[in-house]
Amino acid sequence: MVRGWIIGNSSGLFFGIFSCIALIVFIFTMRAFDHKVKFRFIYGATALLIAMFGTIIYSTSGYIVVTVLSYILPFLAIGILFLYMYMYAARYNIDSVSRCYKRRCFYADAERHSKNKMAIISMDLNDLKYINDNFGHKAGDIALLTFAEVCRSVKPSKFILYRTGGDEFMMLGIKATKDEAETLIHDIRMKLQETPYTCSFGINMYNPSDDFDDVVVKADQAMYEDKRMYKEMKIKSNPSKDEEYDESLRMFTSNISFLD
Known part of the structure; x- marks a missing residue:
């Protein structure tokens, strides 16, 4: 079912691609700003949830919902990407102790x-x-x-x-x-x-x-x-x-x- 969704349906393909982009950017953001071991399980849990979410959405709601999400997810992924870039630039330029510019x-x-x-x-x-x-x-x-x-x-x-x-x-x-x-x-x-x-x-x-x-x-x-x-x-x-x-x-x- 999942194979047919990705190969046979362009909306499903876009959904899968941009879900992965959003996930990757989220993971790198978490890794950059939270190095505590106890939170690392979030990465795997998030990947699993997104995979389950995509499969359930398509199997229960069909083409229309996936098509809508295929338009929403690109903007979500781009938004998260820009947030990551901003946070990385802030960490690169701001002293962590005094919170002043470097x-x-x-x-x-x-x-x-x-x-x-x-x-x-x-x-x-x-x-x-x-x-x-x-x-x-x-x-x-x-x-x-x-x-x-x-x-x-x-x-x-x-x-x-x-x-x-x-x-x-x-x-x-x-x-x-x-x-x-x-x-x-x-x-x-x-x-x-x-x-x-x-x-x-x-x-x-x-x-x-x-x-x-x-x-x-x-x-x-x-x-x-x-x-x-x-x-x-x-x-x-x-x-x-x-x-x-x-x-x-x-x-x-x-x-x-x-x-x-």
Whole structure:
């Protein structure tokens, strides 16, 4: 019966082909975004259900239903394919910890907007190594994500946030002024006071006639100078401040559950 359906009926053939396409795309989507072994049985179960569904539909409802489905399934398969492509691109471009765009996006966006003036903000989350070493890497991940959420909560839409590596973040302010960048840094510092974390910042302005890499280097240099002053201030601080800092980190980390 199934052999006759596939060979003798073009609608049945289309139904079978696009059922397989939809299934294949679904499986690859599941594999890309869910690596847990306990869910892998879904792949086989889905294949079995689709095979049973196709056979039952044709044997009980006949030509009309299969013909209708042969028109619906191509659009379903294409829709799932585009969803898979979107999700794959998102995973490729988004940092899984901070949920920021990755380093490659920073340079791609800079190239795309190279004919515009831009504010470049270099940022380095202070004490991330200390947090990782003393409180664990989950605490470090919480610090990274919290900092990113703080930035997202205060930044205007013209500023794009990236995690460029480790404890380093960058922002591109498309058509932004230096005053706007300085205001944003002030707002981030104020918002960070609600957390145990601090950050070092550096700003430089890009004009279309500039070499972008040189502008980034100067923004980094300004950030390193800010970090140097932070470290000097920390050395001069009262030892009791370190104990308060550790306690605030411990309490903040224990009360955060968004990475579970």
